[in-house]
Amino acid sequence: MSPSDDDRELFRKAVEDVRPIAGREEPPARPTPPPRARFRRRDEAEVLAESLAADPEAEGETGEHLGFRRPQVGLPLFRKLRRGEISVRDEIDLHGLTAAEARAALYEFLAEAGRLNFRCVRVIHGKGKRSGHGGPVIKRKIGRWLQLREDVLAYCSARPVDGGTGAVYVLLG
Template sequence: MSKPRRPKSTLTEADRALFRDSVGPVRPLRRDRVELRPPPPTPRPQFREQDDLAVLRDMLSDEYDPAELETGEELLFARPGLQHRLLKRLRRGQFAVAAECDLHGMRVPEARQALVAFLNRCRRSQQTCVRIIHGKGHGSVQRIPVLKHKVARWLQQRDEVLAFCSARPVDGGTGAIYVLLKALR
């Protein structure tokens, strides 16, 4: 098979010299393909690396939020569907406590009556965040908090209770709880 013929050029030698002068020295291309875009970078798990760095920073930091620490004595309850942000604010004590009920030192039957009456009053007066002091159980026979777990069960049975958690140390720590109540409509 023979090569196709090139058409005869109509350029004069002066035109060719003018072109070479204006273009300058040239060298032939080694490849006749053009890359349309640069190759994509190699994948790197950037978010995981950032998370790992944040964990390292937090581990080495002296700053901590006592509301985020758990010792196993804390109470924590939230109804399904409650926003995590609200529970976090409650644990940090960022809601204004509108009322307080001190059950500390009461026997179980009188504590239950006092709690029911307190919650009913709070509901009528449309208070949404309250504190209940149940005590740490240091005065009980085996030094075990009796009211603490009873109060937690009673509160879980009440529809108006959205969430509760142990209070911050300045508000009673594991001897008290913050309770988030539904607002009446």
Template sequence: MARKKDSETTAEDDVSLFRRLMSDAKPLRQMDKAPERRPSVSTRARFARQDEREVLAESLDADIDETETGAGESLHFHRPSVGRRTMRKLGRGNFSVQDEIDLHGMTVPQAKDALHEFIEECESRGYTCIRIVHGKGIGSGDRGPVIKGKVNKWLKQWSEVLAFVSARQIDGGTGAVYVLLRKNRH
């Protein structure tokens, strides 16, 4: 008679031992699950707001190549929802500027942080028209207007910005922009 290998004998012994020990075991009864609670509207709004902040911070950190912006070049941008008449009024300075920030003379990281805080504060106050003074980059030498190009990029990336256009000469000309913000939904 052929003798079984030790590993086969051990495996069969393990299986029979397990079955013998489990013969009088009874399955656990199903546990009742707690009813699923849907988050309240305020919780959703809070998380949506947090998501928006994170996206804004991420977009300001994004290193996307922007087109070169000249010192005397006018900036303009608008979302499809903004009409020509609104853009004309914005460019003529017909909207009341509710607050402004002066970024020129700052480094890019300083300007990024200051702009981020400023826009968040304006949004929380319900402001719809602001002015951003970015400067013309005259002190930047051959590099051209660094902050101006960054502001152009950052404002286009932020969903709460509906439109912006270079300011009238009396308000800073091509060294500043009027910005139209979406009305605060919260």
């Protein structure tokens, strides 16, 4: 419903003496606060707790994500590893192997990668979806096997495009 001509004329007469207030400026914008790394301390504390709590003799981690770093591996380097920013030079797929076969294949693969001076490799261990009620056998053991090797400086679950929680990036020294 639009206003009638009488209503428009009445409105014009009511506001004919109204003038804008002179000299009124917009208030100055508040300066934006400097950016803060809100979760940095928590991330650093979690990674430190993980590395200190890692027991090489334990059965292994059972959570979805795997991760470990030795004290000489700085947090920036570990973050690069987690983000997949270190070039993966080779990979091994342990699907379908028994635990004993997988461990032997893994150790042989890591020894060869060391001889070739590879800095980073990917180990595909799978998620254990066909392992039955016992859960993922190789995934539970992979962390312990990697931590027992002195040439393994760090490892973490891969990015989803590289296998996600069914694979790990391994940083070799």
